[in-house]
Amino acid sequence: MNKKKNAIRIGAVEFRNPVFLASGPAGYGLEYAGLIDLPSLGAVVTKTVSYSPRRGNPGRRLRETVSGLLNSVGLENVGAEEYFAEKLPPLYDAGVKPVVSLAAEDWEDYRKLLELTARQENVDVVELNLSCPNVERGGMAVGVDPDLVRRYVRLAKDILRGAAVLAKLTPNVQDIGLLALAAEEAGADGITAINTVLGMDIDTDSGKPVFHRIRAGLSGPAIMPVALEAVWRIRRRVEIPVIGVGGISSPLDAEKFFLAGATAIQIGTAIFYAPGLPGEILSALEERGIPAPINLPD
Amino acid sequence: MNKKKNAIRIGAVEFRNPVFLASGPAGYGLEYAGLIDLPSLGAVVTKTVSYSPRRGNPGRRLRETVSGLLNSVGLENVGAEEYFAEKLPPLYDAGVKPVVSLAAEDWEDYRKLLELTARQENVDVVELNLSCPNVERGGMAVGVDPDLVRRYVRLAKDILRGAAVLAKLTPNVQDIGLLALAAEEAGADGITAINTVLGMDIDTDSGKPVFHRIRAGLSGPAIMPVALEAVWRIRRRVEIPVIGVGGISSPLDAEKFFLAGATAIQIGTAIFYAPGLPGEILSALEERGIPAPINLPD
């Protein structure tokens, strides 16, 4: 078996294959070690970290919908310092390829976060989460504005000299292609799409919104057609690699994203109920190779 | 049993209850006569008609997704003239309350359509479909632009003197609340939300997009949390009634839309697999009344 057959490249970084875990569901990575063969994956995007630790949102954080999941975790994380000291090194030790996900909060914290990241050895690829719907500042507020996307991506490229920078975008806009273009113009090495879709639920027993922050982010199989459309659209707007994420729940789904033009895919919600899925997708790719993208205009 | 208990009012129009069929899935209405007790409903919104007949889209028009349905019917319709002559009168004869759904195409056709509509007796409520994702002109292109929404609604109010005008909006924007506000400012009597969510699918056998127009509109249980969020948001932005539609597939779902502040609800995709649902929702309302909206700020 040719080990390099399915290797891919984003910026200057090579990944052993194009099957990643999405940021968030898999935590810092090793929590899933008993359930998923992490070193076999192209990468594990770790849960987004911010400069300072974040407590995340109070109240309920999860709610199932029909074939979907609403979450309002709110970027709970240990903060970048503890992350780089405690969470990241064991991943390298375990032979897992990490992608570091960074939260864009306000400009100053963001700069400090980038500077801290730049001082780490080994961090050769980061994903900028410009799209979390579950926080007050930063997050989606950045990801909906092309100018802000440009500024945030540019600062990352400036400070993280040499590292590949992925911009993770939100679908809660009229044209995600515009945001992708802005990221590309600012030097992004790849686009990750999509983050969760804005949604909400109401508890009919209590007669109140389920979540403290009322809105939450929808993920899972329910949103797959939305994510696929986003990847198709972005692919036809930018030259840089697109990493597809959103509702992938079968090897056939993965195939669709490659056909739409994704260079790699990420699996999020599906690992909750089907931890075997990444392995199944890898086997399918091993057997048939990465499907060539469809060559059609928008 | 108090027959009027669940009556609602939108503009000057009274409906016997707040359970409607959504535009499109039920066609011109009577096709469903054997499956749904149509006169028992608050209203049937008939499939959108345009000034001239439309052939609709070639190729595949339907595709199931996980708990959802993509459609690319493309506003096939017999044209307003035949509609008013042939399709609408039998609804009145059958005791069904129709809401006439009109397609906003280009400005001149739109004006002619409104003038033709204004000449009809009995048409006391129309829904402007400003949001179909499956057509080249009009449709969603209008519904994403507050200025166009304002112009289109105003023209309808001007020409259809006295009739209640509902503006049906698309969720494929950053803030549907802004569009609702524009419609209200222009004199709309109600907002219908949401039309389908943009999505796509790829056929892995043929290795091509499923639909001729590539993109299609996603409906069904998968999108319910998105529709609920839209209704919640619009309710807190405008004073006029909001009619909730999108993925409603159980009496509990319906309850959530009323709690979010909907004055009425529409059922679309669910009638394909559960034609009994409207009746179940009516029974639940009959028993427990219309749930009072949650009184919480945005």
Added chain:
Amino acid sequence: MNRIKSLFRARVLRHQVLTPSCRLVVFDRPAGFPAASPGHFVSVRVSDSSVPLLRRPFSILDLTAGELILLVKIVGRGSALLAGANPGDGLEIGGPFGGTVFEPPARGKAVFVAGGTGLAPAVFAARTWNKGGLVEEIHLVHGASTRDELLTGFCEKDFSHVHQATLDGSAGFGGDAVSLLEKLVNDGVVPLDALFSCGPRGMIRALVERVGSRFAEHHASLEAVMACGVGACRGCTVPVRENGETLLRAVCSDGTVFPAGDIAWEEWED
């Protein structure tokens, strides 16, 4: 208003396994279930969840005083759920649906070409017409990939002649049903009055292009993905030529049976 009730709860009585992938599912005919004709179909809610979402259309294979019989080939989740329903289970069924049906042949002689489960309407036609004394000679040309997939053992008596083809030649004629029919026509074995076909689109198209014109008439029962089943949603359209125009017709309510020669194959993308 058309007040004919068309939504029922039907109880599974029994199954009959025909091939590894096909079985007959026999329902108790629900009270009030209307009469039906060959080409009519029902749509079955196969799951009580939204996966799969849509009801699934199945042609009526037979409708007797007490029973409603479907022929189910397992091709995906929906058909597997239906095929797996246990005796005693109640399923929601809509129908009978369909606007046009197979009409008995004017001169009493009919040839059916059935690909796979396209056999269902053929059997229903044969039984209905035999019962009514409406047909004197009725041929069935039935093709399958291999001997194991031939649908036999429950309907031979319904036809005056059964001609079988397998792609791998493991039984009957070696080749597809269309080639077999060609041969039967060339050999003068079948009457050329009326051809009735049902099965995959590709088969019907090949029939039209290769032998259809040899018959005085050719009626085809088509399939398309359906949502409503009653002509409302316009989701199941196929292009059909009528009076020089190509119109998009709904398979569920304008069909399922169309004059095969009128189908605008070149415009029928899928």
Added chain:
Amino acid sequence: MNRIKSLFRARVLRHQVLTPSCRLVVFDRPAGFPAASPGHFVSVRVSDSSVPLLRRPFSILDLTAGELILLVKIVGRGSALLAGANPGDGLEIGGPFGGTVFEPPARGKAVFVAGGTGLAPAVFAARTWNKGGLVEEIHLVHGASTRDELLTGFCEKDFSHVHQATLDGSAGFGGDAVSLLEKLVNDGVVPLDALFSCGPRGMIRALVERVGSRFAEHHASLEAVMACGVGACRGCTVPVRENGETLLRAVCSDGTVFPAGDIAWEEWED
């Protein structure tokens, strides 16, 4: 890297119906399934579709050389699917999960208060500790709404004393389990060394507020909606006071067992 495998396929061996809504589901213990302690749980994929989406967490009621036993109360679709799995069916199971467990009481005397299916970890604790000779006196206080819902007939022998309560007074003490415990404490019937509780949040809170302080220690096994079950997603957090701070702890990996007195009830919205 922690390479303990925690994903298995488990075959249902049999069921035992306990009450109209509750049953024991007995699985063949999968090869390689690790040892577990009271308070550990498994998460079960109850459907092969995405409805319901998430696996469902269930406490381990017993784990023997050959069997894994769950106590399942039917409250919705997921639990109904699990309760309806047939002997022979194989289900995907993750586990054993959980960071903290019920530790045997230092002085060998324990009181368990179990609301509803909170009985499962209590039974597992009793069996484990009895087997290990780690406990000499072990009380069970078990409440249900009515006599029919009392979970009896399979675990009385595991406890030295069983105290039952029904809300409607149809069996045992008339009232809830908390009130019964209050009475038992007041009457000096139960030892005050160690209280262990599992059940609905409201019950545990009432225990803490009304009788918890009478015990030397009180450990509670909590429930929360879970997605990953392994501490990754941070979806199942509860507010717990530690060193003067209120931290959000994951029930699945920081729990399921917490010092009951440390739970910050006033901050626990749901």
